[in-house]
Amino acid sequence: MTTLMNKTEIPFRVSLLVDRALDKQFVREFYRLVREVLGETLLTTVQVERPDYGRDNVRLLHKTCSSGAHVYDIPLLRNLTEPEFKELKKAFQSLAKAGMTLDSSTVAIKNVRQVTTGGAQIEPETYDTLCDTVAKYQHANWCRERTDSGWKYGTTHNAQDKTSPMIRPWEDLPEAYRKVDKTLPQFVFDQLESLGYVIVPETHLNEIFKKHGSRKSR
Secondary structure (H helix, E strand, C coil): CCCCECCCCCCCEEEEEECCCCCHHHHHHHHHHHHHHHCHHHECCEEEEECCCEEEEECCEEEECCCCCEEEEEEECCCCCHHHHHHHHHHHCCCCCCCCEEEECCCCCCCCCCEEECCEEECHHHHHHHHHHHHHHHHHHHHHHHHHCCCEECCCCECCCCEECCCCCHHHCCHHHCCCCCCHHHHHHHHHHHCCCCCCCHHHHHHHHHHHHHHHHC
């Protein structure tokens, strides 16, 4: 397990906050627990500059805050949903000690079944298809990243031999590992709209063009 002092900010992560540095064995157990609960396909690496080494991809970052507290960040491919984070917190109770706080870059969007963009509501079936497409894209990217780093498919996860049972097409993954983030597309819509962009259905856009054309002809 790689741990180092670093100021790198990770957009999607699971964080363990403690008041003192942890020993390497506990850090390994923490990472193993997160991997077992969330599934390996949700975890990723982040590139950092290491003194006297250069750029390196690491799976966990150890940072020290100005207050003296220590933070252990595990980078993720996306934000956790609230149910996923609750499941992780429950499992972490078996490992937690006094003074430890588990945090995550969760995105809390209530009632994601009623998704809107540009003032129009997206049909639940259409939104589900979009979420599935994004999840498949993320998994494909993860597999590509792993294979480019020398990993290959294997029946067991072995960091030394660089094998993982998750390096296979989405359709061949066990159902338990096909986790789809139902909040991510709505989060992207909201961010775009906060920047002044609006996404509208093609039918609405055609109506706008028709009205604009009728005005020009007058």
